[in-house]
Amino acid sequence: MRLTVIGTGYVGAVHAACMAETGHEVLGVDTDAERIAQLAAGRPPFYEPGLGAMLQRTVDSGRLRFSTSLPEAAAFADTHFLCVGTPQRPDSGAADLRHVEAVVQELTPYLRDGRSLLVGKSTVPVGTSDRLAPRLRGAADLAWNPEFLREGCAVQDTLRPERIVAGVRTPRAEARLRKIYAPLTAAGAPFIVTDPATAELVKLASNSFLATKISFINAMAEICDATGADVLTLARAMGADSRVGPRFLSPGLGFGGSCLPKDIRAFTARAEELGLAESVAFLRQVDEINTRQRRRTVGLAERLAGGTLADRSVAVLGAAFKPHSDDVRDSPALAVAEEARRRGAQVRVHDPEALDNARAAHPGLQFVLDVVKACEQADVVLHLTEWPQYRDLDPAALAAVVRTPAIVDARHTLDPAVWRAAGWTLCAPGRPRLG
Template sequence: MRLTVFGTGYLGATHAACMAELGHDVLGVDVDPDKIAALRAGRVPFYEPGLEELLAKHTASGRLRFTTSYEEAAAFGRVHFVCVGTPQRKDSDAADLRHVDAVVDGLRAHLGDAPALVVGKSTVPVGTAERLAERLEGKAELAWNPEFLREGFAVQDTLRPDRLVLGVRSEPAEALLREVYAPVIDAGTPVVTADFPTAELVKTAANAFLATKISFINAMAEVCEATGADVSVLARAIGHDERIGSRFLRAGIGFGGGCLPKDIRAFAARAEELGTGRSLAFLREVDAINLRRRERTVELSRELCGGSLEGKRVAVLGAAFKPDSDDIRDSPALDIACRIHLQGAEVTVFDPEAMDNARKAYPALGYAVSAPDAVRGADLVLHLTEWPQFGALDPAELAAATARPRIIDGRGFLDGARWAAAGWEFHALGRPAQPRQERP
């Protein structure tokens, strides 16, 4: 089938390459000519495991092409996916839908008389699909097919998703989407058919639940710090309850990225617009708990440095908001690094993939070529992005390079006993400190 994908950012580029992998002829569309030029050359402008290989494979075969022309795109395919971003508005917590509206209006202006299906994948406030369907009336039918991609696993989540949600109003629209996703459905992926409002709410509700679970265990970390309890043991104990489960119960500096924070804020803002603000008022506290963990990390850093960060050398391991990504949008790691820098510390950052993005966005920070280089002469080390490479570091080797082997594990990821045995003073949020053990 011939498909178009509007928007070639994180969602769109991934969707386009994966649709080509499923056997479709795909045309990616973007208004940014530099981005299109890079994609035509087989280069992905961000880091996502497995994506560059798919892109190169299908641009070489001719199954995947890119353009800046809406006219070409409208004539190319029968199914048009809308995959542009919906960032937080600068003047409120609400979602900025300008890019979504621009795609729909631009596409509508070039659609002919042939049947067409426009499929929204962008995360939008409930009610958006109804409004867009009215704008497309007489030109194309609308469907809503929310995405559930995890950065670092986006290719896997597209080719082998845990569910497909099809927001449709007609049997032909559902049949067409089932044809698009036939290889995925045949592999056993569950399909949920829904109306527009439900399809829109699935993504925002899922993000709200995930954010709540993460903030819950971080709230428990606050209580554990006040009482001397260990949040890691607490999480393990309650995680055995099958009604709760253990996933995303690791306390730390909280969530970030370009989706979760802005999506829960937009959800709460939309609830206010609908007159049901009280139903999602708890999301404001979820957001506040999340941000407090960053503040607590800075506070703990200051405490460990004798009450002042002025003139201290602090190493930060991690810049991306999560591992297997170079995305620094709302990165807790860089937020903490900047706050510590503003308190007078000399901060040096290392990340396996996000260094270029971090340097461009935060040029006042220092940057190292490796983790050992970052910790050299450090008075304090902060582990803030849980890259597997950091878990595999030799703590004894790193200890010898520091001015003082003292670390805060902001992700609850490192083996505290191993680091303490290697001579480190080990701290983690919500857990009792592990004093350094003198090595024989």
């Protein structure tokens, strides 16, 4: 089938390449001419494992092309996936739908009357599809098909999804989406059909639940710090209960990125618009607990640095909000680095993939390409993004270059026994006995 993907940011670029990989002819469309040129050359504009090779392969095959023209998109295909961003509005926690609304307004005059299907993948507040559908003036059907991508695993999540949710109004829309996703459902992917409102809601509800689980175990880490209990043992014991499960029950610095923080705030704002603020009031606490972990990590750093970070040298391991990504949006690691700098520390930051993006977003910090050089003469090292490269560091070799062998493991992926045997003092949130 022929498909267009409108918006070639993170979601759109991955979706376009993966749909072409499954055999469809795909045209990716974006207003950013520089991005389009880069994608057309087979080069992804961001780091995502597996995407580069797939992009080059599908471009070379001719199944994937790119354009800046919406009229060309309308002429190319009858099915259009809407993958533009919905960032948080600067004046509130609500989602900014300007890009979604602009595409609907600009594309509609070019659509083939009654034959087109516009499929939303952007994360939007519940009720958005119902509000937008009349604006299509009968030129197209409107369905919602939310994405459930994890940065660092996006290609796998697209080609081997845990579920495909299709929020449709008509049997024709359902049939077309089933045909598009047939290669994935044939491999076992569940295909869940629902109305558009439920499809919109499932993305925000899922992310809100995951955020709640992370903040819950971080709240327990605070209790562990106060009582001498060990949060990792607590999490393991809780996760052994099949009703709870171990996934996302991972204490540490908390979540960041472009999805969970934005989505729980947008969900809260939409509930308030519906007069249901009390139903999701707990999400404000989830957000506050998450933000508090950043301050607590800085507090651990001060403790290891002798009570103050003023005039101290701090090495930060990690800039991306999560490993296997170069995304620094709402990065907890960079928030901690900036707070350490504000408290008077000289901060050097290392990351395997995200330094260019981090440098652009935080020009006041110092960025170092070599992890050992980042740690030279450091009074305290902060392990803030759980890249496997950091787990594999030699603590004895690193101890030889720092001023003081003291480290905060805010991600709980370092082996305390190994590091302490190499002469390090290691602190981790929720594990007071390690300090």
